[in-house]
Amino acid sequence: MQSSNNQYLQFVGKPHITAVIAGGRRRVNYTFEDKSELVEEYDINNHELISRKWKRVSNIKESQWIYEVGEAPIDQQGELKLSNANPIFVRKDTPQHFQYRVRNLNYPEDVYKVEVDENTQEIVIRTSNKKYYKRFAIPDMRRANLKLEQGKVTHVYKNNTLIVSYPKPDQILEREYQIRQEFDKLNKKKPKEGDLECVQQ
Amino acid sequence: MTTVNAPKISEYKEATRIERVGAQSHIRGLGLDGDLEPRNISQGMVGQKKARKAAGIILNTIRAGKIAGRSILIAGQPGTGKTAIAMGVAKALGNDIPFTAMAGSEIFSLQMSKTESLTQAFRRSIGVRIKEETEIVEGEVVEIEIDKSATSGAKTGKITLKTTEMETVYDLGAKMIESITKEKITSGDVITIDKVSGRISKLGRSFSKASEFDALGAQTRHVQCPEGEIEKRKEVVHTVTLHEIDVINSRQKGFLDLFSGDTGEIDSEIRDQIDSKVAEWKEEGKADIVPGVLFIDEVHMLDIECFSFLNRALESDKAPIVILATNRGITNIRGTTYKGPHGLPIDLLDRCLIIQTEPYNEAEIRSILEIRCEEEDVEMTEEAKEVLTKIGVDTTLRYAIQLITTANLVAQKRKSNEVDVEDVRRVYSMFIDHVRSTQYLRDHQAEYMFDEYQKQTQKMQVE
Numbered sequence: 001m002q003s004s005n006n007q008y009l010q011f012v013g014k015p016h017i018t019a020v021i022a023g024g025r026r027r028v029n030y031t032f033e034d035k036s037e038l039v040e041e042y043d044i045n046n047h048e049l050i051s052r053k054w055k056r057v058s059n060i061k062e063s064q065w066i067y068e069v070g071e072a073p074i075d076q077q078g079e080l081k082l083s084n085a086n087p088i089f090v091r092k093d094t095p096q097h098f099q100y101r102v103r104n105l106n107y108p109e110d111v112y113k114v115e116v117d118e119n120t121q122e123i124v125i126r127t128s129n130k131k132y133y134k135r136f137a138i139p140d141m142r143r144a145n146l147k148l149e150q151g152k153v154t155h156v157y158k159n160n161t162l163i164v165s166y167p168k169p170d171q172i173l174e175r176e177y178q179i180r181q182e183f184d185k186l187n188k189k190k191p192k193e194g195d196l197e198c199v200q201q
Numbered sequence: 202m203t204t205v206n207a208p209k210i211s212e213y214k215e216a217t218r219i220e221r222v223g224a225q226s227h228i229r230g231l232g233l234d235g236d237l238e239p240r241n242i243s244q245g246m247v248g249q250k251k252a253r254k255a256a257g258i259i260l261n262t263i264r265a266g267k268i269a270g271r272s273i274l275i276a277g278q279p280g281t282g283k284t285a286i287a288m289g290v291a292k293a294l295g296n297d298i299p300f301t302a303m304a305g306s307e308i309f310s311l312q313m314s315k316t317e318s319l320t321q322a323f324r325r326s327i328g329v330r331i332k333e334e335t336e337i338v339e340g341e342v343v344e345i346e347i348d349k350s351a352t353s354g355a356k357t358g359k360i361t362l363k364t365t366e367m368e369t370v371y372d373l374g375a376k377m378i379e380s381i382t383k384e385k386i387t388s389g390d391v392i393t394i395d396k397v398s399g400r401i402s403k404l405g406r407s408f409s410k411a412s413e414f415d416a417l418g419a420q421t422r423h424v425q426c427p428e429g430e431i432e433k434r435k436e437v438v439h440t441v442t443l444h445e446i447d448v449i450n451s452r453q454k455g456f457l458d459l460f461s462g463d464t465g466e467i468d469s470e471i472r473d474q475i476d477s478k479v480a481e482w483k484e485e486g487k488a489d490i491v492p493g494v495l496f497i498d499e500v501h502m503l504d505i506e507c508f509s510f511l512n513r514a515l516e517s518d519k520a521p522i523v524i525l526a527t528n529r530g531i532t533n534i535r536g537t538t539y540k541g542p543h544g545l546p547i548d549l550l551d552r553c554l555i556i557q558t559e560p561y562n563e564a565e566i567r568s569i570l571e572i573r574c575e576e577e578d579v580e581m582t583e584e585a586k587e588v589l590t591k592i593g594v595d596t597t598l599r600y601a602i603q604l605i606t607t608a609n610l611v612a613q614k615r616k617s618n619e620v621d622v623e624d625v626r627r628v629y630s631m632f633i634d635h636v637r638s639t640q641y642l643r644d645h646q647a648e649y650m651f652d653e654y655q656k657q658t659q660k661m662q663v664e
Contacts, residue, residue, distance in 0.1 A: 083372045
C-alpha cells in the first residue's frame with residue numbers, strides 16, 4: 001500500500017494484500033508469512049477506518065480475532081461475558097484524532113481523570129470513585145515508534161459517554177493521506193459490491 | 202446428615218453440599234515421608250507398605266521426567282488396594298503431570314479401532330508445557346447472584362468483581378455457575394478466571410474481609426485486593442496434552458469437539474506433523490515435554506492385538522509411564538487359546554516391573570474402615586467398629602465398606618446419630634456377601650431356574 005513497511009513491525013515479512021468491496025465497505029485483507037492476518041475496513045466514500053482486527057495463528061488453541069478498532073461481535077454463547085450494564089470501551093478515530101469512547105458511564109463529570117503514563121506508553125483513565133479503570137496503548141503510534149506525550153490527551157464527557165482524544169502526529173496523517181489517495185484512484189473505477197481490487201504494494 | 206440452606210434473594214450460599222463420595226475419594230497421596238518410607242496410616246493409605254514404597258520409587262522416576270516408557274504391573278487379590286495405589290500416585294503427582302486412568306474394556310469401542318483408542322490414551326498422557334498469553338479476569342468478589350428459573354430450571358447468574366481501581370459485573374453461563382458453586386466461592390474471595398478455558402482458581406481471601414469469618418479452611422491464605430484492570434492478558438504456563446493438540450489440528454472447530462466428545466480417528470500424518478512441531482518447539486525452548494502416567498485397570502481385558510501394540514508403543518521415546526493393574530491369576534490371554542500369568546503374554550510381562558499387593562490384616566482393615574467412616578461422614582460406636590472389622594476379616598473388605606453407609610441409614614431410621622452394633626447386625630442380615638450367596642446357591646441349586654448342576658450330577662452318578 002505504501003513504501004514504509006514499519007507498520008508491520010510486529011509481523012513477519014511482506015504481507016499479501018487483497019481488497020474487496022463488501023457490505024458497502026472496502027475490506028482490505030493482509031496475509032503474512034506466518035499465516036497471521038489483518039483485516040481493515042474502510043468506509044467507501046470518506047475512507048474512514050471503521051474496523052481493524054488481527055488474527056494470530058496458534059497451534060495450541062483456536063485463534064481469535066483481536067479488534068484494534070471497532071467492536072467485536074458479541075459472543076452470545078460465552079460462559080463469562082460482560083453484563084450489559086457495564087461501560088463499553090470502543091475506539092473510533094476521526095480524521096485528525098485517535099478517539100476512544102467509553103459508553104454507559106453514569107458518574108458525574110469531575111470523577112474522570114485521563115493522563116498519559118510515559119513509562120509504559122499508555123493512556124490511563126481513572127475514576128475517583130474507583131468504579132472504572134482502563135489502560136490502553138495506541139498501536140499505530142507504537143508501530144511508528146512515536147511517543148505519547150503528556151498534555152496532548154484530552155477528554156470530554158457528555159451523554160453518559162466519555163470521549164478521549166489524542167491528536168495524530170504528522171507522520172501518521174501523511175500515511176493516511178496516501179491511503180486515501182490510493183482509494184480515490186480505485187474509486188474512480190466505480191467499484192460495485194463484491195469486486196476484487198488489485199492493490200499496489 | 203447435612204442440611205442445605207434455602208436460597209436467599211441476593212446471595213445464594215449452600216452451607217454444605219452432599220457430594221457423591223467415590224470408593225477411593227479418601228486417598229490424597231501415597232503417604233510417604235521424606236525418605237520414601239511409607240507411614241503406616243497417612244494420606245488415606247493404610248498398610249501395604251512394600252507396594253507403597255515401590256510405588257514411591259516409581260513416583261520419583263516419573264517426577265524426574267527423564268525416563269520414558271516404563272511399565273509397572275500392580276497385581277494382587279481383589280480388594281488389596283491396587284486401584285488405591287494408582288490413585289495415590291495420581292494425587293501425589295499433582296495437577297501438573299497428566300494422569301489418564303482407564304479400564305481395559307474401554308478400548309473396545311465401535312467408533313474407533315483398538316489401536317486408535319490405545320494411541321489416543323497414550324497421547325492423552327503426554328503433556329506439553331507451554332507459556333501462553335491468555336486473557337484472564339482477576340478480582341475480588343463483591344457479590345454473586347444466582348437465580349434459578351422456575352419454569353425452565355436453568356440457572357442464570359451475575360458476579361461482581363472489583364479491584365482497587367474499578368468494578369465490573371459479569372453474566373454467568375451454566376458451566377461457570379457450576380464451577381463457582383463447586384469451588385464454594387463467596388464474597389471476599391480473590392479469584393482468577395481464565396476466559397478461554399473457563400477455569401476458576403481461588404487465590405485466597407481478601408484482607409479486608411478477614412475479620413468477618415471465624416472458621417476458615419486450613420489452606421486459606423489472605424491476599425491483597427488486586428490492582429489495576431480486571432481483564433488482563435497474562436502469561437500463563439499451560440499444560441496441554443498431545444491428544445488435545447492433535448484434535449485441534451485435525452479439524453476446524455477442534456476445540457469444541459473436545460468437549461462434545463466426538464473425536465473419531467485422527468490421521469497419522471497429522472500426528473507426525475505435530476510430533477515434528479513439538480520437537481521444534483522443544484529445540485527453541487518454547488515448550489517442555491512432560492511425560493505423564495497412563496493407568497490401565499483390569500488390563501487382562503485387553504487382547505493379544507493390544508498387547509502386541511503395547512510392546513511396540515512402550516519402546517518409543519514418546520511413551521508415558523504405564524501402570525497396569527489386574528487381579529487375575531493364571532488365566533486365558535484374550536484373543537488366544539493360551540494361558541498366561543495375570544492374563545498377559547510373557548513378553549509384555551518382561552517389560553514390566555511387578556508390584557505385589559497382599560491382603561490386609563485385621564488392624565489394617567480396622568484403620569481403613571475408620572478412614573472410610575470419616576470420609577462418608579458416619580459416626581460409629583467402638584463396638585460397632587469391632588463387629589464391622591470382624592465382618593471385614595471373615596468376608597471381604599469391600600463388603601464391610603459398603604455396610605458403612607447402609608448401617609448409617611438404618612441408624613437414622615431409629616433416630617440415632619451413631620451407628621451401633623444392632624444396626625450393623627441388621628444390614629449384615631439384609632445384604633449378604635458373595636461367600637454366603639455362593640453357599641446358599643449350593644444348598645438350593647435345584648430351586649433356581651435353568652439349573653444345569655442337578656442334571657450333571659445325575660449324569661455323573663449314572664456313569
